[in-house]
Amino acid sequence: MSDMAKKPQSGHIPSGQMTLFEELIDEAGGVFHWPDHRYDRTIRNVAAGQVIVRQGGAPDRVFEIISGTLKLSQVTEDGRQIILGFPAAGEAVGLTAGPEYRYAAETLTIARLRPVLRKAMYRQISGDRQARAQWLGWIDAREQMVQDHLAILSLNGPLPRLATFLLAQNTRQMKRAGRDDGVIDLPMTQRDIASYLAIAPETCSRTMKKLRTDAVIEAGVRNGDGRRIKILNRERLARAAIGSSP
Amino acid sequence: MSDMAKKPQSGHIPSGQMTLFEELIDEAGGVFHWPDHRYDRTIRNVAAGQVIVRQGGAPDRVFEIISGTLKLSQVTEDGRQIILGFPAAGEAVGLTAGPEYRYAAETLTIARLRPVLRKAMYRQISGDRQARAQWLGWIDAREQMVQDHLAILSLNGPLPRLATFLLAQNTRQMKRAGRDDGVIDLPMTQRDIASYLAIAPETCSRTMKKLRTDAVIEAGVRNGDGRRIKILNRERLARAAIGSSP
DNA sequence: CGGATGGTTGAGTCACATCAACTAAAGTGG
DNA sequence: CCACTTTAGTTGATGTGACTCAACCATCCG
Numbered sequence: 001m002s003d004m005a006k007k008p009q010s011g012h013i014p015s016g017q018m019t020l021f022e023e024l025i026d027e028a029g030g031v032f033h034w035p036d037h038r039y040d041r042t043i044r045n046v047a048a049g050q051v052i053v054r055q056g057g058a059p060d061r062v063f064e065i066i067s068g069t070l071k072l073s074q075v076t077e078d079g080r081q082i083i084l085g086f087p088a089a090g091e092a093v094g095l096t097a098g099p100e101y102r103y104a105a106e107t108l109t110i111a112r113l114r115p116v117l118r119k120a121m122y123r124q125i126s127g128d129r130q131a132r133a134q135w136l137g138w139i140d141a142r143e144q145m146v147q148d149h150l151a152i153l154s155l156n157g158p159l160p161r162l163a164t165f166l167l168a169q170n171t172r173q174m175k176r177a178g179r180d181d182g183v184i185d186l187p188m189t190q191r192d193i194a195s196y197l198a199i200a201p202e203t204c205s206r207t208m209k210k211l212r213t214d215a216v217i218e219a220g221v222r223n224g225d226g227r228r229i230k231i232l233n234r235e236r237l238a239r240a241a242i243g244s245s246p
Numbered sequence: 247m248s249d250m251a252k253k254p255q256s257g258h259i260p261s262g263q264m265t266l267f268e269e270l271i272d273e274a275g276g277v278f279h280w281p282d283h284r285y286d287r288t289i290r291n292v293a294a295g296q297v298i299v300r301q302g303g304a305p306d307r308v309f310e311i312i313s314g315t316l317k318l319s320q321v322t323e324d325g326r327q328i329i330l331g332f333p334a335a336g337e338a339v340g341l342t343a344g345p346e347y348r349y350a351a352e353t354l355t356i357a358r359l360r361p362v363l364r365k366a367m368y369r370q371i372s373g374d375r376q377a378r379a380q381w382l383g384w385i386d387a388r389e390q391m392v393q394d395h396l397a398i399l400s401l402n403g404p405l406p407r408l409a410t411f412l413l414a415q416n417t418r419q420m421k422r423a424g425r426d427d428g429v430i431d432l433p434m435t436q437r438d439i440a441s442y443l444a445i446a447p448e449t450c451s452r453t454m455k456k457l458r459t460d461a462v463i464e465a466g467v468r469n470g471d472g473r474r475i476k477i478l479n480r481e482r483l484a485r486a487a488i489g490s491s492p
Numbered sequence: 493c494g495g496a497t498g499g500t501t502g503a504g505t506c507a508c509a510t511c512a513a514c515t516a517a518a519g520t521g522g
Numbered sequence: 523c524c525a526c527t528t529t530a531g532t533t534g535a536t537g538t539g540a541c542t543c544a545a546c547c548a549t550c551c552g
Contacts, residue, residue, distance in 0.1 A: 446541055
């Protein structure tokens with residue numbers, strides 16, 4: 001029930017690719033510390049497994065994701081961990097109207113992030129018309145993410161949930177890349193996916209297998225960080241998403 | 247699976263209390279039409295069962311709830327209906343950064359609403375410091391609502407979900423009333439609660455019964471619109487919320 | 493009184509969570 | 523470069539419990 005509490009799986013600090021990007025990385029392990037100077041709009045490279053914002057921290061910055069994928073997680077009062085989503089390039093992280101960050105954000109892959117001070121954000125929203133449209137777009141995207149999550153969780157089986165998740169992931173990556181070859185990058189672990197879908201990790205694995213043996217998807221090999229799968233039959237994947245078995 | 251689609255239960259247009267408040271009510275059945283003139287900050291009384299905002303409509307107004315309880319619902323692309331929450335006095339409805347309302351809002355009880363034009367909202371956010379704090383508070387409250395919903399849906403049984411829901415309802419009403427007598431108003435149907443918790447209506451009923459027979463709650467009689475229950479043992483309700491059976 | 497809506501209860505089935513053991517792969521350190 | 527450890531993922535067996543279908547009350551409204 002609260003097995004997630006027993007294994008917080010906090011920052012699994014990989015150091016595999018890090019040697020390649022050592023000079024680009026600001027800090028190596030654990031929580032990423034943002035330099036206080038030159039914080040405004042300076043894009044920085046961050047290693048995988050870095051905690052960008054901490055739950056409960058003061059929300060003084062918003063981060064625009066230039067590239068890479070992040071993971072949003074939250075620890076509830078009773079100790080369970082919830083995965084809230086996997087924002088990627090083009091989205092923003094840290095947007096909140098409250099007095100503190102409600103969730104933690106952690107890089108799943110190497111990422112390029114642009115920090116923006118909250119003050120600057122308010123200035124831009126009031127002033128520059130174009131910048132405001134940009135901000136509202138990010139806020140809207142976040143709204144959409146949450147809505148999609150709720151829609152997934154109100155589905156009643158692992159198969160519809162996973163299928164919907166994969167399709168959504170495909171759509172997002174397709175929009176980002178401009179083309180659609182049916183390949184879906186999954187930089188997150190299956191454990192994270194399971195938590196996001198509110199199913200058991202074993203069930204997630206079994207459902208994946210079912211999709212594989214039914215020739216709906218094709219599982220690739222490990223891709224440095226995470227897996228990569230390919231959609232073989234989008235029709236059936238879409239039908240699985242709404243609960244029709246054949 | 248999609249039984250909600252078969253019975254959209256759209257606007258169940260009650261006319262019970264309406265005779266009492268007939269002169270206060272602007273429109274009787276179906277979708278509530280807001281007068282175009284005097285829209286700014288004029289509190290209006292609305293009957294129960296009125297649709298305040300429609301999904302897909304242009305989000306030109308935000309509604310501050312002075313009194314009463316509303317229901318937020320959404321119809322997904324594949325026809326399922328999702329209940330997103332039950333905002334009450336002190337909260338705001340219709341806040342969105344996108345080009346259209348994502349969900350419909352309907353009054354569950356008689357309500358007093360203050361509409362505010364979006365333009366006026368932007369003006370206030372940029373200008374008046376105090377008004378901005380108010381708006382940010384509403385946005386934050388909405389964030390909190392969604393987070394709580396996600397936290398509930400990531401719980402894995404009907405009992406924890408229902409218990410959490412009841413405790414949250416109690417907390418909200420307690421804060422609003424200033425005192426806590428353990429009484430919880432439930433203006434929504436059990437069908438709505440079940441949809442909100444993503445469980446079957448029968449399961450919702452059975453779980454309620456279990457709480458009743460275990461002397462955790464006491465069920466009152468029908469209260470005009472909806473039921474009213476009382477918490478007899480908050481300890482056990484709280485323990486049920488995190489999944490401990492004893 | 494009849495219709496409609498919301499709620500309750502019963503029986504049965506299926507499937508998800510759980511526990512457990514195991515493989516695969518990658519990081520760690522000598 | 524090879525043992526050791528750790529983590530992610532896979533598979534099997536099992537019991538329970540939530541959904542489903544169905545019929546039945548209870549209220550409220552005409």
